[in-house]
Amino acid sequence: MKILILLTSLFIAGISNAQDTTEYIVTVYDSNPYTIGIIAKFSSKVDTLSIHPACPNYDYPNGWSTFIRPNTNSLDFIGDSKWTVNHKSEISYNVDLSFVNRKWDVGNEQAGIYKDSSIFVVTRALFLTSNNHEKYKVSFNLPSEYNVIAPWRSIGTNRFMVDSKEELSNNTIVWGKVSSEKIRVKDFNLQFVLLGYEHGTTRMVGETFESILKEYLEIFPETPRSDYLITVFPFEQNDGEAYSTSNAFTLKSEPSSQNKMIWANQFAHELFHYWNGRMINGPERSKRQWFSEGATEYFANLALVRSNTISEKEFYRLIEKTVGLYFYYRNRQYPEVSLVEAGSEKSKYRFGVYNGGWCAAFVMDMIIREKTSDQTLSDFMNTLFRKYGLMNRSYILEDLEREFAEFLDIEDSSFFKNYIFGIEELPVEEYLDKIGVRIDYTSYEGTAFIFNDVTADHSQIVLRNKWLKD
Numbered sequence: 210m211k212i213l214i215l216l217t218s219l220f221i222a223g224i225s226n227a228q229d230t231t232e233y234i235v236t237v238y239d240s241n242p243y244t245i246g247i248i249a250k251f252s253s254k255v256d257t258l259s260i261h262p263a264c265p266n267y268d269y270p271n272g273w274s275t276f277i278r279p280n281t282n283s284l285d286f287i288g289d290s291k292w293t294v295n296h297k298s299e300i301s302y303n304v305d306l307s308f309v310n311r312k313w314d315v316g317n318e319q320a321g322i323y324k325d326s327s328i329f330v331v332t333r334a335l336f337l338t339s340n341n342h343e344k345y346k347v348s349f350n351l352p353s354e355y356n357v358i359a360p361w362r363s364i365g366t367n368r369f370m371v372d373s374k375e376e377l378s379n380n381t382i383v384w385g386k387v388s389s390e391k392i393r394v395k396d397f398n399l400q401f402v403l404l405g406y407e408h409g410t411t412r413m414v415g416e417t418f419e420s421i422l423k424e425y426l427e428i429f430p431e432t433p434r435s436d437y438l439i440t441v442f443p444f445e446q447n448d449g450e451a452y453s454t455s456n457a458f459t460l461k462s463e464p465s466s467q468n469k470m471i472w473a474n475q476f477a478h479e480l481f482h483y484w485n486g487r488m489i490n491g492p493e494r495s496k497r498q499w500f501s502e503g504a505t506e507y508f509a510n511l512a513l514v515r516s517n518t519i520s521e522k523e524f525y526r527l528i529e530k531t532v533g534l535y536f537y538y539r540n541r542q543y544p545e546v547s548l549v550e551a552g553s554e555k556s557k558y559r560f561g562v563y564n565g566g567w568c569a570a571f572v573m574d575m576i577i578r579e580k581t582s583d584q585t586l587s588d589f590m591n592t593l594f595r596k597y598g599l600m601n602r603s604y605i606l607e608d609l610e611r612e613f614a615e616f617l618d619i620e621d622s623s624f625f626k627n628y629i630f631g632i633e634e635l636p637v638e639e640y641l642d643k644i645g646v647r648i649d650y651t652s653y654e655g656t657a658f659i660f661n662d663v664t665a666d667h668s669q670i671v672l673r674n675k676w677l678k679d
């Protein structure tokens with residue numbers, strides 16, 4: 210009887226597993242790198258399918274659907290990233306990847322590239338999905354000598370398990386003759402792919418990535434098991450984009466030990482979005498931009514100096530630009546636009562979002578350090594991560610304001626009122642002074658010069674060193 214029950218429950222478990230897993234089989238051809246075949250086997254019969262709606266190019270009014278070539282009868286495009294398929298549980302289509310050869314205005318890290326006999330592509334362009342909440346199994350048929358490098362959990366050679374639609378279709382992937390480098394810190398599996406670079410740079414890049422990842426896992430020690438992919442390739446300008454469990458960035462010049470300020474910072478910024486932006490996230494996209502971008506850049510810069518990736522002097526060079534342009538924004542460029550409002554037009558108000566957000570994060574850090582003797586903004590970030598990220602809760606700006614007051618154990622939220630919702634100038638100079646750092650700036654020029662104050666006393670130096678170290 211027991212055996213029968215066991216067998217029955219195994220059988221049911223087997224069925225229910227099969228029922229909520231959609232399988233994709235992706236075929237890559239040696240003869241034509243720009244076409245792939247996809248067979249999708251859905252867990253039940255489906256009528257409507259959709260593709261990821263974010264295709265950042267006005268030339269394609271039909272978005273990523275532009276590149277889908279159906280092999281299945283009655284797989285029809287009906288607009289708005291949607292397709293109908295007449296009650297089927299299996300479909301087959303090709304994807305025309307020739308778009309990776311075009312120059313994308315937003316940067317090809319948001320579309321794809323062909324380099325080193327390999328394709329890098331955003332998965333937004335690949336998968337037609339149903340509305341069912343389910344898991345996905347993705348397997349690849351590849352020519353010999355090809356690898357596939359995916360930001361997903363491996364369940365065998367070229368086979369992966371994907372836990373959500375977001376991870377399936379808002380990510381990046383690489384296949385071809387290139388191989389990846391693997392870094393593991395705690396439960397975080399980081400793979401990176403360098404396309405179009407000499408082999409010699411790999412080691413330096415890997416060591417740098419590892420030390421930055423270690424810094425972040427100290428801030429967020431309870432980060433669950435993660436599989437993450439980074440792709441880097443040369444392009445006309447430095448640019449980057451973060452996806453669900455991957456990021457990709459482009460570099461104007463080849464990575465060297467001299468320009469770590471650029472490429473290591475680019476990496477550090479995009480990787481920090483894994484926590485601040487993905488796990489700590491909320492529906493008010495424009496209202497939280499100053500925090501999502503500003504605190505991210507703040508921790509990226511600090512991770513570089515704290516891990517000795519860059520020197521203290523280089524760190525000051527980095528933040529001089531940031532702070533100088535914030536004063537330009539606040540006092541000259543858009544003195545009437547608050548940091549919250551700046552998120553509504555991210556590129557127009559860039560210096561409000563990124564630079565203002567950075568300065569807000571700095572002042573929040575200093576307020577915490579002043580009020581508590583042993584806490585920093587890192588502890589506040591980890592509190593948000595535990596309460597929201599790990600609990601799958603989204604936050605709105607009022608939550609952030611309340612959490613900050615609770616963390617500091619204060620009633621008054623004048624910080625948010627004055628500097629985030631309001632248009633008062635953030636007291637950057639005042640707080641730098643408290644840690645023995647001098648700043649001289651000219652608002653209308655957007656310039657600032659930052660250096661250690663030679664007259665700083667012992668307690669100021671202690672605070673400064675603590676800031677630069679942790």
Ligand SMILES: [Zn+2]
Nearest residue numbers: 478482502505
């Ligand atoms: Zn960002």
